Amino acid sequence: MTHATMTHAAHDEHPTWLRRWVFTTNHKDIGTLYLVFAALMFVFAGSQAMAFRLELFAPGIQFIDPLAFNQFVTIHGLVMVFGAVMPAFAGLANWLIPMMIGAPDMALPRINNWGFWILPFAASLLLLSIVVPGTPEAGWTMYPPLSIVGSSGKVQLGGDLLIFAVHLLGMSSILGAINIIVTILNMRAPGMSLMKLPMFCWAWLITAFLLIAAMPVLAGGVTMLLTDRHFGTSFFDAAGGGDPVLFQHIFWFFGHPEVYIIILPAFGIISHIVPAFSRKPLFGYASMIYALVGIAFLSFIVWAHHMYTTGMPLAGNLFFMYATMLIAVPTGVKIFNWVSTMWKGSLSFEAPMLCALAFIMIFTVGGFTGMMLAMAPADYQYHDTYFVVSHFHYTMGISAIYAIVGAIYFWLPKWSGRLYDERLARIQFWISIVAVNVTFFPQFFLGLAGMPRRIPDYALQFADFNMLSSLGAWVFGSAQLLFLYIVLKTVFAGRRTAEARVWDGATGLEWTLPSPAPYHSFATPPVVH
Ligand code: CU
Ligand code: CA
Secondary structure, eight states: OOHHHHHHHHHHHSOOHHHHHHSOOOHHHHHHHHHHHHHHHHHHHHHHHHHHHHHTSSTTOOSSOHHHHHHHHHHHHHIIIIIIIHHHHHHHHHHHHHHHHTOSSOSOHHHHHHHHHHHHHHHHHHHHHHHSSSOOOSTTTTOTTTTTSOTTSSOOHHHHHHHHHHHHHHHHHHHHHHHHHHHHHHOOOTTOOGGGSOHHHHHHHHHHHHHHHHHHHHHHHHHHHHHHHHSOOOSSOGGGTOOHHHHHHHHHHHHHHHHHHHHHHHHHHHHHHHHHHHTSOOTTHHHHHHHHHHHHHHTTSOGGGGOGGGOOOHHHHHHHHHHHHHTHHHHHHHHHHHHHHHTTOOOOOOHHHHHHHHHHHHHHHHHHHHHHHHOHHHHHHHTTBHHHHHHHIIIIIIHHHHHHHHHHHHHHHHHHSEEOOHHHHHHHHHHHHHHHHHHHHHHHHHHHTTOBSSOSOOOGGGHHHHHHHHHHHHHHHHHHHHHHHHHHHHHHHOEEOOGGGGGGGOOSSSOSSSSOOOOOGGGSOSOOO
């Protein structure tokens, strides 16, 4: 062996830090990258939330100027949805799907790498849009005319950066979705038929199809915004023969499925945690899958329930009202099945189970208030109020956080071989669950009383509930920092534990149906070669 080849071999066996993380095609490394990225974005968008809860602490406070307040709300929403929650679920998908189906890695490892590394660039554009002229201010929904000509009266750079960021985020999501579909359909262990597929994989398989169907619609919508901004197309400009309401149709045709893109992976996670801590198989496996498919199908025919007040014909309002209410059926099936899984089970309440139970309760509050919003005649009262803000935070914000936090408590021992501090985790859970309800529950009452969303100040009668909400938010935010501390402490200094014995061996990777246990990639250490 020549000296040159020896050096080369040594180089490959011990890749530099940069090579390992930038060029990685290992699903675990990429999963970790996604999770770290998501954590950073959570901290960023979370601190924005802390700041505008300060602005809303009491009437009359002028801490952030009104324009900047709208910019804060816009970036908070976009970063939370596209930068934090979606990448967190993508990270969990990367870690778990190959292990659950017995595949050595994802089917398309280089596309996997590319899909992740698009994200930091997209996030940079989004963050850059804050400091250039024309910071986006129209909310995460980007409604024209404000998303075309800003409050400055001009078309400015910030809005364009946002549009390019959305394109990149969409590309990243679609690449990830293709990879997940190909992996699940082609790389399952022998004997693992689709009806034996672990529930997290089913949830992600359906989510991936939603992504492929929904993201291009958003890309089309923002491209039309771009041409309206620069090339005088007037798609959304009444003066040129267009209609701003068209954008709402396009946006929500993406936006409602997007809600399920966020929540279906969470459903999958809960379907693993609840059986493990009930010492019972999941109740109603097949009906869980049909419910997921039903929710996914319905998600594409309900978009205009966001638009009851736009002056749609009565028949339109009624169609979207009834279609939306139908979603309660498959959703109810899922809640019923989780509860039935627990029924007469041998329950224990470690941190992952507490998070799963919190998810079920929080998502149910979100679902019931969703039913209230779905009623077209009543929606005229709630529309654009804090009732909506609280509803969607329960449905797709904090419920997603509990699923992610629960999943990390549940699988971190399996990933790292180390156990987290259970006592600290339970303290973190209880602070967090009380604080989050103190934050958001008062917002329902604020909304019912008529407090509009996206305002930097408000009338005196809303003072008490806002103060309560701000106090809750700061405690909730701090509790999430405690969570990050618990995770770091586990990874770098946690108590070592025998991998197979965690949770009595019920780690959700060993599927409970009578199929051969899949070979999974724990057999190899998580190092690139
Ligand atoms: Cu919707
Ligand atoms: Ca204020």
